[in-house]
Amino acid sequence: MRDVEYRFPVVSMLATVPVSVYHDMEMKLKKEIVFDITEKGLIIFLLYGFIL
Incomplete structure (x- = not known):
C-alpha cells in the first residue's frame, strides 16, 4: 500500500x-x-498491471 499524501491549502x-x-x-x-x-x-490489472 502506498503512503498517504496530505495537501494543505495555503490559507x-x-x-x-x-x-x-x-x-x-x-x-x-x-x-x-x-x-x-x-x-x-482483475482484468485491468492483467492487461495493464505488468506494463506500469
Missing part, C-alpha cells in the same frame, strides 16, 4: 490539527481497510 501558516492526528488516521486506515479485487479490476 494559514498555523495548523489547527496536529500532524500526529493525520498520522494516526493513516495508520488506522492501513490496518483496518481490506480491499477486494473486482472482476473488472
